[in-house]
Amino acid sequence: MTGFVFALPSKGRLQDAAFALLDKAELAVDRSKGGRGYTGTIAALPDVNVLLLSASEIAAGLAAGELHLGITGEDVAREAAVDFDHSVALLRALGFGWADVVIAVPESWIDVWNLADLRDVSLDFLARHKRRLRVATKYANLAHQFFTEHGLSEYRIVHSLGATEAAPSSGAADLVIDITSSGATLAANDLKTIEGGTILKSEAQLAASLKATWGANDLGQLAAILNALEPGSAESTIKDFTARLKVSPL
Amino acid sequence: MAEPSCGDVFERAGFERCQPAILQPADIFLDRSGDAIRRRLFTVSDAMGGEYCLRPEFTIPVCRDLISAGSEAARVWYEGPIFRLGRGTANGTNEMLQAGIEIVGGQDALADDVETFALMRTCCGSAMNAATVTFGDLGLFDAVLEAVDLPAHWRGRLRKHFWHADVFALLLRRIGGEVPSVSGEAGQLLGFIRHLGRDAAKAAVHDMLTSSGIKPIGGRTIEEITARFLEKAEDAASDLATPEIVTAIETFLALKAPLDRAPDVLAALAKTHGLALDPAIDAVAKRGDALIMLDAALGAATFAPAFGREIEYYTGFVFEVQGQAGKLAGGGRYDGLMEALGARQAISAVGGAVWPARVQATGSARP
Numbered sequence: 001m002t003g004f005v006f007a008l009p010s011k012g013r014l015q016d017a018a019f020a021l022l023d024k025a026e027l028a029v030d031r032s033k034g035g036r037g038y039t040g041t042i043a044a045l046p047d048v049n050v051l052l053l054s055a056s057e058i059a060a061g062l063a064a065g066e067l068h069l070g071i072t073g074e075d076v077a078r079e080a081a082v083d084f085d086h087s088v089a090l091l092r093a094l095g096f097g098w099a100d101v102v103i104a105v106p107e108s109w110i111d112v113w114n115l116a117d118l119r120d121v122s123l124d125f126l127a128r129h130k131r132r133l134r135v136a137t138k139y140a141n142l143a144h145q146f147f148t149e150h151g152l153s154e155y156r157i158v159h160s161l162g163a164t165e166a167a168p169s170s171g172a173a174d175l176v177i178d179i180t181s182s183g184a185t186l187a188a189n190d191l192k193t194i195e196g197g198t199i200l201k202s203e204a205q206l207a208a209s210l211k212a213t214w215g216a217n218d219l220g221q222l223a224a225i226l227n228a229l230e231p232g233s234a235e236s237t238i239k240d241f242t243a244r245l246k247v248s249p250l
Numbered sequence: 251m252a253e254p255s256c257g258d259v260f261e262r263a264g265f266e267r268c269q270p271a272i273l274q275p276a277d278i279f280l281d282r283s284g285d286a287i288r289r290r291l292f293t294v295s296d297a298m299g300g301e302y303c304l305r306p307e308f309t310i311p312v313c314r315d316l317i318s319a320g321s322e323a324a325r326v327w328y329e330g331p332i333f334r335l336g337r338g339t340a341n342g343t344n345e346m347l348q349a350g351i352e353i354v355g356g357q358d359a360l361a362d363d364v365e366t367f368a369l370m371r372t373c374c375g376s377a378m379n380a381a382t383v384t385f386g387d388l389g390l391f392d393a394v395l396e397a398v399d400l401p402a403h404w405r406g407r408l409r410k411h412f413w414h415a416d417v418f419a420l421l422l423r424r425i426g427g428e429v430p431s432v433s434g435e436a437g438q439l440l441g442f443i444r445h446l447g448r449d450a451a452k453a454a455v456h457d458m459l460t461s462s463g464i465k466p467i468g469g470r471t472i473e474e475i476t477a478r479f480l481e482k483a484e485d486a487a488s489d490l491a492t493p494e495i496v497t498a499i500e501t502f503l504a505l506k507a508p509l510d511r512a513p514d515v516l517a518a519l520a521k522t523h524g525l526a527l528d529p530a531i532d533a534v535a536k537r538g539d540a541l542i543m544l545d546a547a548l549g550a551a552t553f554a555p556a557f558g559r560e561i562e563y564y565t566g567f568v569f570e571v572q573g574q575a576g577k578l579a580g581g582g583r584y585d586g587l588m589e590a591l592g593a594r595q596a597i598s599a600v601g602g603a604v605w606p607a608r609v610q611a612t613g614s615a616r617p
Contacts, residue, residue, distance in 0.1 A: 105468070106465070106466070106467045106468040106470075107464050107465070108459060108464045108465060108466045108467065108468070108470075108472075108475060109468065109470060109475060110439070110455070110458070110459065110464075110475060110479055111475055111478040111479035111481075111482055116420065116424070117482075119411075119417065120407065120478070121470070121478065123407075123410055124474070124478065125469070125470065128474060129469060133469070134469075150416075150417070151411060151414040151416060151417030168467040168468045169465070169467045171467075171469075173468075174468040174469045174470070175468060190464065190465045190467055
């Protein structure tokens with residue numbers, strides 16, 4: 001796709017909040033095919049190509065340099081980019097889409113209160129059962145990074161496609177890493193969080209790709225969007241962003 | 251005249267060449283130090299989802315081959331590329347040539363340790379003149395652990411996490427008295443069972459789990475949860491606050507001395523902290539003497555008990571030769587690895603590897 005590409009969430013509360021935000025900034029999105037298509041236009045910015053994609057697709061697109069700008073969750077953005085700091089720039093936290101990426105273990109593990117306990121259990125489990133603890137999650141990269149940082153090495157990731165939190169009950173895994181906002185789903189699945197087990201406190205972000213090709217025109221569109229969201233905010237943000245573009249090899 | 255090739259050096263010393271596969275199961279490497287090394291590994295998958303990697307080192311592939319062949323003693327050498335994700339530099343550091351040896355199932359640890367180092371030293375040739383050598387002995391830490399008064403499961407934790415400095419430091423803080431407080435139901439249960447005898451406590455926890463409607467999901471049994479809960483109760487109740495042990499361990503790990511003074515410095519530390527370390531210090535002294543006989547200049551090499559701790563499988567003697575071009579050679583003893591990889595019993599092993607390209611670069615850089 002040629003020209004500036006701006007991706008927005010295609011469904012759910014994330015979409016509602018993103019559209020409301022843009023509405024307020026006088027950048028209302030007109031979605032094609034009677035509001036059900038996957039492209040859109042913004043009257044005030046005719047040169048911006050709007051794409052509607054899932055939050056994960058937006059994250060993957062930013063990481064790969066296929067999109068310039070997107071609104072998506074920090075959780076999926078970090079998960080999609082193997083080298084996050086050189087792939088994606090988080091420009092603005094948007095104040096919605098709150099979700100924590102957390103470690104959740106069965107409530108029956110009354111001896112596990114914090115990370116240190118989980119570490120001990122992972123060693124004990126391996127010795128006892130001759131296999132490693134299985135962790136069900138969609139966030140394999142975040143999980144690996146977090147566990148490495150905290151000295152947990154005796155585990156295996158089980159990729160989850162659907163209801164991650166049901167994995168321990170169904171026997172597919174021993175614990176999970178998933179997003180939670182109210183904790184209600186965790187409790188309903190007989191899971192609990194542990195101290196020190198919050199991997200990421202995520203919210204929706206206006207994120208730009210450090211891997212995409214940015215011409216003067218593209219930066220101009222970005223500036224227009226930033227100023228519409230918050231007047232006068234574009235200059236310093238663009239300055240930092242272009243500096244980061246220079247040090248991120250394509 | 252060119253330096254003899256590493257292969258020639260090893261053959262002359264009676265080693266046989268082995269050629270392990272470049273493609274290895276990724277699992278083996280991930281299992282050793284966990285997914286922590288995932289970022290440095292080059293992995294490939296086959297159509298059935300099996301995960302392989304390009305060998306990041308030779309020791310594990312060589313040991314695997316020996317185990318497959320049913321070999322419990324061998325003196326082998328190798329030479330070939332190893333693959334590790336370089337740190338973003340453009341000079342092709344993802345693939346490097348490495349040559350080295352493994353002495354597996356040897357009967358004389360001291361002789362084998364010294365021979366391993368001597369062979370690496372020979373391969374480094376004149377590059378040794380400008381090189382920095384460091385020695386360590388991870389067996390010393392084991393000796394210190396045995397010598398201090400800690401519950402067995404604490405020794406196990408410290409030993410297991412020794413290679414991960416951050417986690418180890420956290421464990422030390424708990425030994426120093428920083429026991430995390432427990433709130434909520436678990437805290438209440440702790441308070442309640444503290445006054446019960448062991449059997450009664452076990453029954454209480456068991457009852458709580460079975461009758462409270464908490465579902466035992468996940469692979470852990472009620473018995474193992476109960477056992478660990480009781481262990482935690484004991485930890486919380488016991489006076490684990492032993493800062494003297496923490497000081498002893500920290501001082502020991504911070505120790506650095508020239509090789510020829512190491513035994514004296516270690517003995518002084520042992521005396522100060524009341525630790526019975528004579529046999530371990532003796533072994534260090536004997537090996538130090540043998541190394542100094544090999545080359546008097548090694549008397550000035552640094553000896554550090556914490557050195558080499560981040561390689562998860564080293565158990566004893568450890569060494570490294572650093573030159574201008576980077577690490578020229580390194581190696582150590584790894585007595586637990588063969589059994590961990592599937593050998594029927596524990597088999598002693600020590601090995602060393604050299605980076606020929608760096609040795610040559612150092613050599614040609616000299617005037």
